[in-house]
Amino acid sequence: MTTALRRLRNYIDGEFRDAADGRTTEVVNPATGEAYATAPLSAAADVDAAMAAAEAAFPAWRDLIPAERQKVLLKIADRFEERAEELIAAESENCGKPVALVRSEEIPPMVDQIRFFAGAARMLEGRSAGEYMEGFTSIIRREPVGVCAQVAPWNYPMMMAVWKFAPALAAGNTVVIKPSDTTPASTVLIADIIGSVLDELGHSRGVFNVLCGDRETGRLMVEHTVPAMASITGSVRAGMQVAESASKDLKRVHLELGGKAPVVVFEDTDIAKAVEDISVAGYFNAGQDCTAATRVLVQESIHDEFVAALAKAASETKTGAVDDEDVLYGPLNNANQLKQVKGFIERLPAHAKIEAGGEQVGEKGYFFAPTVVSGLKQDDEIVQHEVFGPVITVQSFSDEKQAVEWANGVEYALASSVWTKDHARAMRMSKTLDFGCVWINTHIPLVAEMPHGGFKKSGYGKDLSAYGFDDYTRIKHVMTSLDG
Structure with a gap:
């Protein structure tokens, strides 16, 4: 007699979906070595659908005043606290982590980090407006980059998802995120939490999307024409592959690739x-x-x-x-x-x-x-x-x-x-x-207030802090003539 495996699904445009072609992979609990769930093995059709949803949701999300995006993030943080035991259980099964340590060492900083970026949404930095050429005034606009394709690792799947979606959403971007094929459960639960908050506050659920899958899924996401930015936490080899793929259409790339401290x-x-x-x-x-x-x-x-x-x-x-x-x-x-x-x-x-x-x-x-x-x-x-x-x-x-x-x-x-x-x-x-x-x-x-990121083959770009927020924005110079 075998126990039925739980079925995890992608989250695309506010709906939980199987892969378009029905393919799945088994998810194993590393504490037992036994499978406990199946997850979609997403392919090109699934990537297309998720990117289309994020692209459609982007204009309205981008145009929200920062205070409104802050409300969403603060509500997400509150919901993380309310559903903490579910998140703990999912992450423990995902990774075999001790329950007590997930409760004490992961939930509190994740909630704090989301709230930090909620505040960062309202603290856009730029040089002072002024007249740097006679007869003209210059101002700086800090804008979101667009749709972000994000790939999270298996060592801290839940926390690394927060490090990616929180600054991206705070800055006005929309997100398609892929957890590791070995640890999708907590990210799928996060999709349920974020989707419910977006629903309650009247925003498109296409703002946040989750694709389960393997390296090929990640490659399809990075090479897709819609995202303006690709972000990955992973191995040096994976980071080099992402940088190479993203270079084909000059996507912005954010890489955190490991260390040897x-x-x-x-x-x-x-x-x-x-x-x-x-x-x-x-x-x-x-x-x-x-x-x-x-x-x-x-x-x-x-x-x-x-x-x-x-x-x-x-x-x-x-x-x-x-x-x-x-x-x-x-x-x-x-x-x-x-x-x-x-x-x-x-x-x-x-x-x-x-x-x-x-x-x-x-x-x-x-x-x-x-x-x-x-x-x-x-x-x-x-x-x-x-x-x-x-x-x-x-x-x-x-x-x-x-x-x-x-x-x-x-x-x-x-x-x-x-x-x-x-x-x-x-x-x-x-x-x-x-x-x-x-x-x-x-x-x-x-x-949360200080940056995390390295040099050399540890990658480039920063997580956490105002520097991490800035990585998900672009700078525009606007100059106007004072002659009317």
């Missing part, structure tokens, strides 16, 4: 406090975070003590069932990701040493033990490439110069942290570290 620990650091914070920042969400504290550089004088303390912290860190309030993280998101993490461990060079973990946990699901690997060199694969799992690597450096060289010596440049009691050193490091964020004596906190 250096965590630079100097000898004057409080080791116990640093280990406590770094282990949480490295293992939270099973290390499936582009900013995760997974590449630690420790000054050689405290290396052995630090590694011993970190290995002990790893051994005390718990992964497990979604309803266990003592676990820090759940499973890896999918079978392919588990295979990738295992592969990094299997290919470790002979000089590397596994200080803790290094193996799969449990008989079902995709759980992996909190892991510490020491003895690594700068050019080792596991140092240079993103593992995206609960694996913290440790290298030993001699001085500040070498720390900077090794910290910057990767292709990614999203986030970093420095651990020291020396203020001057912290300021020097914050200047020389080539990353979009530098934390000092902490790692991973984010706030």
Whole structure:
């Protein structure tokens, strides 16, 4: 006897629909390794329908005064709070995340971020109007770019959807968003929430659309002629493909593509406090975070003590069932990701040493033990490439110069942290570290008011903050003659 799978659907122009050709994919709960739902495998006809709906809804949404768009976003935030338990359940099943952590660490910041962008809608920035040529007045208009094609990742499907739709809608754009094929459930629920709010306040439901599907669906969205902007959070490879596809008709592109965050620990650091914070920042969400504290550089004088303390912290860190309030993280998101993490461990060079973990946990699901690997060199694969799992690597450096060289010596440049009691050193490091964020004596906190985004192969464009809002706008210069 088998349990019937729940049927998820696309959300297009205010209606939940199957794929036009009826194709579906199975959605697997990573905590059990078993399918619990089916989702549409959207193709060209579905993309056409969603883009047409967003395009038709754009003029009226664009022309709303900012205060009206703010009302919608504030109501969406309220509804997120009212339906929080539904969102928590969907995301936990989506990702195998511990229920208690979704409730405490995801719902509150998502609600706050939506409310932040509701306010940003009414704070359009531009240079002062004035006479910059005799007899003429110049003004700046900040306008929405149009329809936005957005692709969200599987590590934080619910929160990353918020990071994409909230600034886009606040700025006056309409949205077609695609969740990962492994995590569509919470985004489909978000569509129900947003659609109901748009209905209640008398706006077109075509303002927000959700397409489920795979990479081909995402490619069709990016290459479609309607969107003026494509936004993706994903791998470097995916970002390069999006940039190439978008270049064919010069779409604006917004890319957040991963990281390999250096965590630079100097000898004057409080080791116990640093280990406590770094282990949480490295293992939270099973290390499936582009900013995760997974590449630690420790000054050689405290290396052995630090590694011993970190290995002990790893051994005390718990992964497990979604309803266990003592676990820090759940499973890896999918079978392919588990295979990738295992592969990094299997290919470790002979000089590397596994200080803790290094193996799969449990008989079902995709759980992996909190892991510490020491003895690594700068050019080792596991140092240079993103593992995206609960694996913290440790290298030993001699001085500040070498720390900077090794910290910057990767292709990614999203986030970093420095651990020291020396203020001057912290300021020097914050200047020389080539990353979009530098934390000092902490790692991973984010706030809606500050930007999140990187350099180099971590992509370009900012999420969160007024900078993230600005990315979803375009600038127009209007000049008028004073001669009448």
